[in-house]
Amino acid sequence: MKRLILALLLISLPLLGYANSESEHLEKAPINLQDRASLQRGAQLFINNCLGCHSMKYLRYERMADDLKIPKKIVEDNMMFTADKIGEPMLSPLSKEQAAKWFGTAPPDLTLEARLRGADWVYAYLTGFYADNKRPWGVNNHVFPDVGMPNVLEKMEAQMGKDAFHKAVADLTNFLEYASEPVALKRQRMGVYVLIFLVILFVPIYFLNKEYWKDIH
Numbered sequence: 001m002k003r004l005i006l007a008l009l010l011i012s013l014p015l016l017g018y019a020n021s022e023s024e025h026l027e028k029a030p031i032n033l034q035d036r037a038s039l040q041r042g043a044q045l046f047i048n049n050c051l052g053c054h055s056m057k058y059l060r061y062e063r064m065a066d067d068l069k070i071p072k073k074i075v076e077d078n079m080m081f082t083a084d085k086i087g088e089p090m091l092s093p094l095s096k097e098q099a100a101k102w103f104g105t106a107p108p109d110l111t112l113e114a115r116l117r118g119a120d121w122v123y124a125y126l127t128g129f130y131a132d133n134k135r136p137w138g139v140n141n142h143v144f145p146d147v148g149m150p151n152v153l154e155k156m157e158a159q160m161g162k163d164a165f166h167k168a169v170a171d172l173t174n175f176l177e178y179a180s181e182p183v184a185l186k187r188q189r190m191g192v193y194v195l196i197f198l199v200i201l202f203v204p205i206y207f208l209n210k211e212y213w214k215d216i217h
């Protein structure tokens, strides 16, 4: 009996995502892929503040609309500044040459950023800018020393205050986490179904088990 419970637990842990171990010293990014409103806010923040420089070339507007349940009309009217058709990938209008001239380095594509660096790093990076007069943009970053990116969220932070700003960055990080692995949304839902299935299956197995051993004990 105990062994059966243990086995069920062992099967279910990876499904819930506990198997993912994150980096130790960074603060945990307060994100939740099940929070659709947060993902929608994150998408809007990304498009308004980041897409000017960074592409997400592996994510199409249409996929985002479907996954995050954003009505296509809203995406077409309010979110597609850099594309004509909803089937197009999310590309920045900034050319590599321009970028190299302005920033010394091209802003990398961010589709896979959260998988590359981890969501905790992305969150620490976006909340980690500080004033530094020795740098060309007057800012530096705690987790990315001598970064070439200006602190584009500075104004937003000043207007919102620290707490609301951190929440907004969490939404943005949540969106980057989603973009780096869109199927994770579906997989997490599947995991829950599998767990429910296992729990239901457990009941007849328990009684069958009792029944089989009844005469032997």
Ligand code: HEC
Residues within 6 Å of the ligand: 045, 046, 049, 050, 051, 052, 053, 054, 103, 105, 106, 107, 108, 110, 113, 117, 122, 125, 126, 146, 147, 148, 149, 150, 152, 153, 172
């Ligand atoms: C004005 C252009 C510009 C905007 C707008 C901008 N970035 Fe950047 N970003 C850059 C540049 C340039 C770099 C490369 C910095 C370097 O390599 O030193 C960069 C780097 C990054 C990195 C680190 C990439 C790595 O090397 O792992 C992340 C993450 C990032 N940006 C996220 C964002 C997010 C999120 C937004 C929107 C809030 C944003 N950026 C808006 C120019 C921009």
